Amino acid sequence: MKNNYNLNIGIDIVTVSKVGELISKHKEFLTTVFTAREIAYCEEKKKSGEHFAARFAAKESVLKALGIGLGKGIEWTDVEILSSNSGKPRVCLHGEINEFACKKNVEKIVISLSHCETHAIAQALVVPKNRGYEN
Secondary structure, three states: OOOOOOOOOEEEEEHHHHHHHHHOOOOHHHHOOHHHHHHHHOOOOOOOHHHHHHHHHHHHHHHHHOOOOOOOEOOHHHEEEEEEOEEEEEEEEOOHHHHHHHHHHHHEEEEEEEOOOOOEEEEEEEEOOOOOOOO
């Protein structure tokens, strides 16, 4: 069976202070961009700003890897970045973007996050189903 979607990557880097500024100056930014679970996770961390910034970068990298932007029914909260008990991040898609990924035959999205006091970076890898190649 021929795959209708390629292996794709997306990457994004943000400044922690810029994301923090958006959160403090525009209260609606927090709930427009982050889900309740993401907010709860980040707020329980000592350096919550770094964690919010990393999740923002992760959402951007997922959108880039999928080759899709916001709009047309897709919202920031449709891309949710959760953490396993071990701390490993994972991507959960909801709504229109989940339907888009299903139509594009996406098996999973692998995500990697990193952050420090000044910057946060994320890289997403979209893995399609049926990755075999035909000659």
